[in-house]
Amino acid sequence: MGGRFFKFLAIGWLPLLGLLAGCEAPLAKQIFQNASQSAGMGSTISLLVETKVGSDPSDQKLNKLVVEQEVDLFQRFNPGVKIDVRFVPNDQLIKQLNFQYSRGLAPDLILLATNNLLPLWRQGLIKPVELKPFEEKSVRAALLPAFTYKEQLLGIPVLIYPQIACYNRSRLKDPPAKIDQLIKLGQAGYPIGISGSFESLRWLYTGFDDSARANISGKQSNELFKSPSLPFLTWLRLANLQPSISFESDQQLLRDGLVSGEFSWITCSGAWLQGLQKRMGSKLGIALLPSFPAGSAQGLLNARTWAFGSQSSSIQYEYAKRFALFSVNIVQQRNMILRLRSAMPVNPGISLPLKTDSTLALIVEAGSSGRLLNLQNIDLLNAIEPKTKPYLDLVLSGDQSPQAIAPRFDSLLKQTESR
Incomplete structure (x- = not known):
């Protein structure tokens, strides 16, 4: 149900090549x-x-x-x-x-x-x-x-402005291209910072939900359909178990952490690039958000x-x-x-000179796989944002399991859908 909610929310794919x-x-x-x-x-x-x-x-x-x-x-x-x-x-x-x-x-x-x-x-x-x-x-x-x-x-x-990933070139040679590589990067000891608000995590939610629906197989798929939040919450719990992966609610901590070297890779916004470039120079690297088995990550477009x-x-x-x-x-x-x-x-x-400007080319590519929500859906997302935090905190802290929280998380999104 939550997956259908967010598919309904999305205004759809933004074909940026057509825009240009x-x-x-x-x-x-x-x-x-x-x-x-x-x-x-x-x-x-x-x-x-x-x-x-x-x-x-x-x-x-x-x-x-x-x-x-x-x-x-x-x-x-x-x-x-x-x-x-x-x-x-x-x-x-x-x-x-x-x-x-x-x-x-x-x-x-x-x-x-x-x-x-x-x-x-x-x-x-x-x-x-x-x-x-x-x-x-x-x-x-x-x-x-x-x-x-x-x-x-x-x-x-x-x-x-699209959602993207930023990384420190002096600390990380190859940014993760796939979602499973992000966990492996954390297991290898690379410090990773991920924005912890549900709005910022929506690319993970939709990515796992779409992937679950694209790989239907027997009883397991039926369970996933009943709880579209479960793969998302399970991944959050697994990621948070890695000592080098941190979920931050303060965006400034992510930016400052990348600049200082506390983080090697962070989720970020195109709106941050000028400031990061000034502070990091050639050390700043940008990349697309890691993809999922079902396709590219669908970050929100601001x-x-x-x-x-x-x-x-x-x-x-x-x-x-x-x-x-x-x-x-x-x-x-x-x-x-x-x-x-x-x-x-x-x-x-x-x-635009996309062939000669790799930064602009990546911004366009990130936008082409992103989604722009309409006014009603932005309003709904803002309304549920504070209500999602307690559930995410319970999972990330280890206080309760993803299996216990998933039905309540799904119910929250379902209630919002009926508004």
Whole structure:
């Protein structure tokens, strides 16, 4: 049941090679010209940018610089528009929005670190955005359903960050390509760090569930169908028995551990690459998450997303939409991706040097095997996250067996499915 739940949650495979295919020149010209037209009358719009608490200062600095450069360039093309930018940590975002909303000063545009839009929508802090047919072509059509709720588009994606693996080249020559090699690496004494939240472990859950269903054989397969969580929980217990494998709830511990040499291999995000590269230099290696018998690991894809404030006037809304679309036009998307080298573009007309840039090529490959959850499913995943922790802790600590916890874990996912 849990497996079906997550298959239902997933928006599906993201065919990134198709995303990187070319688009028609007249369309590209039309989009660029629309984004670059000067605003007639002067206007000011406010932009609030969410930053992640605990993220590497280098990553935060680069992300702020990218936003500020986008704003400066947009204002150069639109001298009649002024954009006021503020940055707020993610743990203060809702508080800030409620405070500004209560005074009628809510931002016109919000750049979220994820696509978790429904909480803002329910509180009336954001409103849908309407795109014209040619504007929709700035974002690959397969992505838009993931940002749609009750037939309304609640946000526009800007960048997609995949889950990957990072390792220390000076300590580990060959990163594990298959899931069984990860355990063997731990048994050989290589220190391994794995993000311990269920959201981050979802690639393991779905990988083992898919593998179990792909290898049906008699009574054993029937037991697996009854408890899709059992292979996942069993692997967690086996991995945690290895003294050199650690499950960390603090992402910063993983990053710092890789830099210091405490870990040779960690699960990580494309969003960490700039900071890790600055701290590790040529020692930093990146790889795909280990694959399963049923196929590639399906890590979650994290989307940086534009949301539109509900208190904007019609003019402010139009300028906010113009700026959001400016950030996803062909020129700006290509510049951002080449600058970051850690994310995937959402514009279908981007052509990237994948043959000569191995980092970008791996990011694209990781994205092609990843899954982007839609708004409802991101909301459900966030809702069950705190409820999964006690079960995972019981298994990892050895307090209870995977066999004892699996039925309760399955029941939790089943209850969530029926919501």
